[in-house]
Amino acid sequence: MKSNLLLKTVLAAAFSIAGIASMAQAPKTPAKSLHEKVYFQAKALADFPTAIQSVHYLVAETGEATSRWNDSLALLYFQSGAYIQSYTLAEKMLQQGPATDLRLEMKAASARRLDQPLAAIDGYSQLFSRTNNAYYGFEQLQLEYGIRRLAEAVVTATKVLKAAGTADSTRVSVPRRDGKQVQEVSLVAAARFTQALAFYDLHQETNAADALKEALAAAPAYELALDLQQKLNTAAKN
Numbered sequence: 001m002k003s004n005l006l007l008k009t010v011l012a013a014a015f016s017i018a019g020i021a022s023m024a025q026a027p028k029t030p031a032k033s034l035h036e037k038v039y040f041q042a043k044a045l046a047d048f049p050t051a052i053q054s055v056h057y058l059v060a061e062t063g064e065a066t067s068r069w070n071d072s073l074a075l076l077y078f079q080s081g082a083y084i085q086s087y088t089l090a091e092k093m094l095q096q097g098p099a100t101d102l103r104l105e106m107k108a109a110s111a112r113r114l115d116q117p118l119a120a121i122d123g124y125s126q127l128f129s130r131t132n133n134a135y136y137g138f139e140q141l142q143l144e145y146g147i148r149r150l151a152e153a154v155v156t157a158t159k160v161l162k163a164a165g166t167a168d169s170t171r172v173s174v175p176r177r178d179g180k181q182v183q184e185v186s187l188v189a190a191a192r193f194t195q196a197l198a199f200y201d202l203h204q205e206t207n208a209a210d211a212l213k214e215a216l217a218a219a220p221a222y223e224l225a226l227d228l229q230q231k232l233n234t235a236a237k238n
Contacts, residue, residue, distance in 0.1 A: 035061075039072075048080035074106050083110045087119075101127060108139070117143045134164035138172065138191055150198045157195035157211075164188050177223040189219035196228060205232060 035057045042050035055076060059067040070093055078086035087110035090103050108123025124140040127133065137160035144153040164170070170187040196211035209232050215225045 153198040185219040
């Protein structure tokens with residue numbers, strides 16, 4: 001209906017020289033500005049497919065290799081759950097440079113969701129080394145323990161605790177005893193508990209007990225830590 005109305009308007013204007021002149025002189029909005037407007041509008045509505053399409057146009061127009069929109073595109077893919085695309089684009093941008101923290105984090109987080117722990121560890125370890133941010137170290141620690149790099153996990157946990165210090169208020173979600181729900185504990189408690197698990201699996205029960213004691217001091221209601229404490233106490237009695 002709208003297109004038919006527009007066609008009739010144009011045909012009517014064709015009978016007027018003034019109308020034709022007016023149409024010829026009408027300013028046109030640059031395509032890039034239109035794509036930017038669509039991008040911001042779609043982003044505000046969490047309309048990821050539309051936002052992604054708009055950014056693809058912007059990348060193509062500004063030069064694929066150097067476009068400032070590449071980071072936005074990778075982030076949109078990640079936010080929409082398209083982890084293969086966000087990982088691929090982040091890796092490509094890292095190779096082209098510069099290796100920014102944002103690109104490293106997108107690569108690491110995407111790799112983790114794609115069940116590629118080695119790539120995720122590589123990304124988070126670089127971030128932890130560059131920023132000394134305990135959260136990145138904690139992500140690295142969880143991944144190392146998850147693939148049974150126990151000795152490395154012990155070392156990483158020590159580094160995380162040092163980076164966090166005593167004033168760190170970061171909270172993380174950990175599984176509850178039933179494995180279905182989660183509870184929030186301090187990052188310090190979670191890191192110390194993971195270290196205790198690594199010590200326990202390495203059959204270093206004394207070190208495990210010491211680490212566990214500190215985990216429970218930081219989070220007395222930490223259910224999985226309480227379970228491990230009971231297991232250690234039972235083993236000590238036998």
